[in-house]
Amino acid sequence: MNQTASHSQTPEFDTNKSQTTSVLFQPPKPEEIRLSFWSKAKPVLKEFAAIALIGITVASTVLTVRSCSNDVDRQHAQALKHQLQFSASNEGAR
Structure with a gap:
């Protein structure tokens, strides 16, 4: 009669071990x-x-x-040449 009744519904585990450590970190493949x-090469090409x-x-x-x-510059040189050509012919006609 030295036994005590347990009224707890929680299960008892052998060790206090975390169940999430293998899920949180997995080494990359x-x-x-x-x-x-x-x-x-894609970033270098960009x-x-x-x-x-x-x-x-x-x-x-x-x-x-x-x-x-x-x-x-070429058009300016041609315009000057054209003006000189006609101014020289007008000087001789006077």
Whole structure:
């Protein structure tokens, strides 16, 4: 009669061990660690494309301005030549 009755409904476990430690952290698999060539090359190609686009824009602007400047100089020289041609012929006719 030395036994005591247990009125608790909670189960008893052998050890006090956490059941979530294996779920919280799992080491990455080798295929997750190793990156493919395209996943490494994609950011590099994007940066190269952006730099190339900026370079092409700047170069085309400079070349366009230079071309227009040369065209204006050529037209100015032709206009002076044309004026001198007619001014010389008018001087002789007077």
